[in-house]
Each structure stands twice: as C-alpha cells, then as structure tokens.
Amino acid sequence: MQSIVNKPTLSFWQLWNMSFGFFGIQFGFALQNANTSRIFSTLGALxxxxxxxxxxxxxxxxxVQPIIGYLSDRTWHPTWGRRRPFFFIGALLASFALLAMPHASAIWMAVVILWLMDAAINVSMEPFRAFVGDKLAPSQQTAGFAMQTFFIGCGAVIASLLPTFFSDVLGVSNVSADGGIPDTVRFSFYAGGSIYFLAVLWTVISSEELPPQDLQKFEQQRAASQGIAAAVREMVSGFMHMPETMVKLAVVQFFTWIALFAMWIYTTTAIAEHIFATTNSQSSSFQEAGNWVGTMFAVYNGVSALAAFLLPVLAKRSSKKIVHMLCLLAGGAGLISIYFIHTQLWLLLPMLGMGLAWASILTMPYALLASSLPQEKMGYYMGVFNFFIVIPQIVSGLLLGWVTRHWFDGHTVKTLMLGGSCMIIAGLLSLMIKEEAAA
Incomplete structure (x- = not known):
C-alpha cells in the first residue's frame, strides 16, 4: 500500500505541463511502431x-526500465529533482537515434539503431509513470495517467500520419529507390527527433518535483544502498514481494501485450497482402499499404486521446477493472474483424475498438497499480511492472514467426486474429483484480 502523504491538488494546466513530455515520447514510439516493420521489409527482411x-x-x-526506476528512486537534486534528469538525458539520446534510423542501409544497422532508440526512449519514459505517483494523491492519479494517455494519443496521431502528409500534401517521394528507405519515412523521423526533445524539455522546465519527506533519512538510505551487490539484493527482494494487485495485473498484461506486439509487427504485411494484394516489399503497392497502416494507427491513437478523458468518469461510475475489461474486449474484437474486411476504408472501423483498448492499456493498469505501491519504491516497481510488458513481447518475438509460418501458412492477417483472441482473454482476466480504495 502506498504510504499516506499530503500532496497538493494540481490544476489542469499543472497536469498538462507534467504530462506534455509524453507527446514527444509517443512521437518516437509511434514512428517506431508504424514504420519499423516497413523499414526492415524494405531493407530485405522476410x-x-x-x-x-x-x-x-x-x-x-x-x-533498462527496472534499473532506471531504481536509480531515479535514489536520485535527488535541488534543481533537477528526481525524475527530470532521466527525462532530459533519455530525450537527448532518443532524438539522436530517431535522426539516425532513416540512414540505415542494411538490416543489421536498423536493428542496432532500434536497440539504441528503444533504450533511450525507456530512459525517459519509465520515470514519467513514477512522476504521477510522486506528485499526485491517489484521488488524482487516474486523471494524471489519463492526461498522459491524451498526449500519447495526440503524439501518435501526428507521427503516424507524417509519411502520408509528406507524400500527399508536400509531394515527397514515397518510393523505395534502390532498396532504400523512402524519403517520406526519412523526413518523418527527422521531424520526430526534434519534436521528441522539445516536448520533453517543456516538462523538464515547467514542472517541479516534491522533495523527499525526510531528506536526511533519504540520504542515509541512498548511501546504504550504494554498490552493485546492494542494488541487486534490493531489486530481487522487491521483485519477490510484489503487491498482490501487481501480480494479478501481470497476468492481464501478458495476454494484452502479445496482442499489441502482433499488431505492431504484422499489420503492414497483413494489410499489404490482404487488401493491396502484394507481398513484394519493393513495390509501390507495399509502400502505399505502409502509409495506410500509418493512417489506421493514427485513428486508433486519435480515439485513444479522446477516450482518455472519458475513462476516469466511467471508472468512477463503475470500476477501473470493469472499464479495462470492456475496452480490451473492444480491441480484441477489432483485431479479429480485420480478417473479414476486404475494403480499405472499412479497416478504420476496427481501429475504433483498438483506440478504446489502447487508452485503457495506458491508463487503467497504472492507476490500479499506483495506489498499491510503497511511495519510496514507486520508480522501481513501475520499472518492474514493465517486465510484464516486455516478457510477452519476447515470447511473441521468439514464437510468432514460427506460428505464422506453420499454423497460418505465412498469412499474417491470421496472426492478427490470434492477437485479438489474446486481448479478449486479457479483458476477461481483468475481473480478478482487486482495487484499492482511492484516498
């Protein structure tokens, strides 16, 4: 249970400023999610x-995330605060990686830059989740995470549409010349690198952090936990004594993120084959499919941004877990329905359900979790919670290729159906979560 600390109620604009950095962070993630498979395929990946x-x-x-969470819990600077140093450093490194990604000329280069990009994004993103727990009382935490979700949606909408904007509005070439990355994707990543850094910088400059309640005790605890061995012991101990709410959420997250990973990996190839009738990654039809996937992702992120403000209202009238269940069911049904759609424009309909699911995924698990965590380990546990996001992705990365080839004969649209089924399972499992009462 989170320790009771008197925290001031923040105004709308204070919530806005402390969350605005997520607009830039999601710019990076959206460009990565919508274009990474396209880049790999264009460079020759099967x-x-x-x-x-x-x-x-x-x-x-x-x-990265548990380590950054552990370190940020033990950081305090009179000017920079606790989490903001990590916001700034991560944003700087992620911006450089975004600028470098479209210059990859071989698959191995794109993979290496993806590693660097994702590490940097995680450095700036993980403390943002703990930032809400640091600054807001439990009664405001759902609103805080919802504001983050709003900016995630807004950033993702714009970033997802950038390749289409550059090609259709500005006339930039969308053709893969000599097997290279199209200029539309290059310019999108250039814009993303700049926006990422500036948005995070706004939060760093405009937001303040609450100092530790007992600064002397904080310094003593920090000194006692210095050293690799002490850090490892404390991290392992925390992992073995996770709150019950966190354990149950872990199961829900496992099935949720299998679905999301399947969607991010395979939507481009699925839409290219299912709607545009091509598997040739060098063809103009494939690149058109890539742009349309960006439009689809923009729709679900736009719905997510709008739903972000509706979810806290619905949660107060019912419960967080009920809202999360209904949203996941809508998302799962949306992914499954793609198989039955054969018209390009109708592909936007399933994205409405995915938008509701994505809004809830970015809000409700963290709101459910934050009120059950000890304040002094907020950053660490938020980092550990990321295990249950990345572990299913690792499982998916190791198995989905085999499943797609041997179960579905290479038809990736069926892999999307599998992802939708997993999301429905996650929704039903949400009912087992016990909610902490808000203070």
Whole structure:
C-alpha cells in the first residue's frame, strides 16, 4: 500500500505541463511502431524474421526500465529533482537515434539503431509513470495517467500520419529507390527527433518535483544502498514481494501485450497482402499499404486521446477493472474483424475498438497499480511492472514467426486474429483484480 502523504491538488494546466513530455515520447514510439516493420521489409527482411528483429525493443526495456526506476528512486537534486534528469538525458539520446534510423542501409544497422532508440526512449519514459505517483494523491492519479494517455494519443496521431502528409500534401517521394528507405519515412523521423526533445524539455522546465519527506533519512538510505551487490539484493527482494494487485495485473498484461506486439509487427504485411494484394516489399503497392497502416494507427491513437478523458468518469461510475475489461474486449474484437474486411476504408472501423483498448492499456493498469505501491519504491516497481510488458513481447518475438509460418501458412492477417483472441482473454482476466480504495 502506498504510504499516506499530503500532496497538493494540481490544476489542469499543472497536469498538462507534467504530462506534455509524453507527446514527444509517443512521437518516437509511434514512428517506431508504424514504420519499423516497413523499414526492415524494405531493407530485405522476410516476414518470418520480423519478430526476431523486433526483439530489440522488449529486451532493451527488460534491462533498462527496472534499473532506471531504481536509480531515479535514489536520485535527488535541488534543481533537477528526481525524475527530470532521466527525462532530459533519455530525450537527448532518443532524438539522436530517431535522426539516425532513416540512414540505415542494411538490416543489421536498423536493428542496432532500434536497440539504441528503444533504450533511450525507456530512459525517459519509465520515470514519467513514477512522476504521477510522486506528485499526485491517489484521488488524482487516474486523471494524471489519463492526461498522459491524451498526449500519447495526440503524439501518435501526428507521427503516424507524417509519411502520408509528406507524400500527399508536400509531394515527397514515397518510393523505395534502390532498396532504400523512402524519403517520406526519412523526413518523418527527422521531424520526430526534434519534436521528441522539445516536448520533453517543456516538462523538464515547467514542472517541479516534491522533495523527499525526510531528506536526511533519504540520504542515509541512498548511501546504504550504494554498490552493485546492494542494488541487486534490493531489486530481487522487491521483485519477490510484489503487491498482490501487481501480480494479478501481470497476468492481464501478458495476454494484452502479445496482442499489441502482433499488431505492431504484422499489420503492414497483413494489410499489404490482404487488401493491396502484394507481398513484394519493393513495390509501390507495399509502400502505399505502409502509409495506410500509418493512417489506421493514427485513428486508433486519435480515439485513444479522446477516450482518455472519458475513462476516469466511467471508472468512477463503475470500476477501473470493469472499464479495462470492456475496452480490451473492444480491441480484441477489432483485431479479429480485420480478417473479414476486404475494403480499405472499412479497416478504420476496427481501429475504433483498438483506440478504446489502447487508452485503457495506458491508463487503467497504472492507476490500479499506483495506489498499491510503497511511495519510496514507486520508480522501481513501475520499472518492474514493465517486465510484464516486455516478457510477452519476447515470447511473441521468439514464437510468432514460427506460428505464422506453420499454423497460418505465412498469412499474417491470421496472426492478427490470434492477437485479438489474446486481448479478449486479457479483458476477461481483468475481473480478478482487486482495487484499492482511492484516498
């Protein structure tokens, strides 16, 4: 249970400022999610190999987030605070990686840059979750995570549409010349690197952090936990004594993130084959499919941004776990329905359900979790919670290629159906979570 600390109620604009950095962070993630498989395929990757190349992202998160959470819990600077140093450093490194990604000329280069990009994004992202727990009383935490979800949706909508904007509005070439990455994707990543850094910088400058209640005790505890051995012992002990709410959420997260990983990996190839009738990654039809997937992802992220403000209202009238269940069921049904759609425009309909699911995935698990965590280990446990996001992605990366080839004869649209089924299972499992009463 979180320790009771009197925290001031923040205004709308204070919530806005402390969450605005997520607009930039999601710019990076959205460009990665919508374009990584497209980049790999353009550089010659086979569909069966895509999950293995994507392993860079979850493995990096598995290693980075608990460490960053542990370190940020033990950081305090009179000017920079506790979490903001990590916001700034991560944003700087992620921006450089985004600028470098479109210059990859071989698959191995794209994989290496993906590793670096995801590590940097995780450095800035993980403390943002703990930031809400640090600054907000439990009664405001759902609103805080919802504000983050709003900015995640807004950033993702714009980032997902950038390749289409550059090609259709500005006339930039969307053709893969000599097997290279199209200029539309290059310019999108250039814009993303700049916006990422500036958005996070706004939060760093405009938000303050609460100092530890007892600064002297904090310094003593920090000194006692210095050293690798002490850090490892404390991290293992925390992992073995996770709150019950966190354990149950872990099971829900496992099935949820199998579905999301399947969607991010295979939507481009699925839509290219299922709707645009091509498996040739060098063809103009394949690149058109890539742009349309960006539009689809923009729709689900746009719905997510709008739903972010509705979810706290619905949660107060029912419960967080009921809202989460209904949203996951809508998302799972949306993914499954793609198989039955054969018209390009109708593909936007399933994205409405995915938008509701994505809004809830980014809000409800963290709101359910934050009120059950000890305040002094907020960053660490938020990092550990990431295990249950990246572990299913690693499992998916190792197995989905084999499943797609041997179960579905290479038809990746059926892999999307499998992901939708997993999301429905996650929704039903949400009912077993016990909610803590908000203070």
């Amino acid at each position: 569909p069966d190999d895509l999950p293995l190349f994507w392993l860079a992202a979850p493995v990096t998160g598995l290693l």
